[in-house]
Amino acid sequence: MPSQREIVLPPSIRLSGDGLLLREWTEADLSALVEVYDDPEIDRWTPVPSPFDSTAAGEYLAKAREGRAEGRTKAQLAITTDGEQPRGEVYLFRCRVDVRDIELAYAVGSRHRRQGLASRAVKLATDYAHRHLGARRVLLRIEARNAPSMAVARATGFRLTDDEPVTREAKGRQVTLYTWCHHNGGADPVSP
Numbered sequence: 001m002p003s004q005r006e007i008v009l010p011p012s013i014r015l016s017g018d019g020l021l022l023r024e025w026t027e028a029d030l031s032a033l034v035e036v037y038d039d040p041e042i043d044r045w046t047p048v049p050s051p052f053d054s055t056a057a058g059e060y061l062a063k064a065r066e067g068r069a070e071g072r073t074k075a076q077l078a079i080t081t082d083g084e085q086p087r088g089e090v091y092l093f094r095c096r097v098d099v100r101d102i103e104l105a106y107a108v109g110s111r112h113r114r115q116g117l118a119s120r121a122v123k124l125a126t127d128y129a130h131r132h133l134g135a136r137r138v139l140l141r142i143e144a145r146n147a148p149s150m151a152v153a154r155a156t157g158f159r160l161t162d163d164e165p166v167t168r169e170a171k172g173r174q175v176t177l178y179t180w181c182h183h184n185g186g187a188d189p190v191s192p
Contacts, residue, residue, distance in 0.1 A: 087112035141177035
């Protein structure tokens, strides 16, 4: 059995390409964080609290920083087109099941949807995970009814796997998530 090299994220991440700059959130971004996450669609598909106000944004940012400092197992990056105004977020974190894999999650604010931001951010983060972190696989976990996220997965080269669905508790309800996978390199052995 090959050894499992645990992925460790660097202390700071800043990625650019395809008209985007993905960067760490700052205190100056709190109002933009509220704009992104205080949205019925975000509430529907994510475990982020709702309503998402300035207090929730402050707690979210503090928790993100605390998580980064404790073990560098996750990174929450603002999606920007200019390096300034956040339009969404892409979240990279080490997979709990296999430490050689990275999971991604993403959200785009309602005013910024239908501009390809999620697809471009996912491509950029996926490339980074493979090339710079050495991830064996990059995973997305998506609910079966989340058609927009499935469209992003397909558009960015992810394939639905035949892995057992993952059940998580979110906002007092059971959520069933299906695994989508992006392999580094050529042939993708997962089912279509």
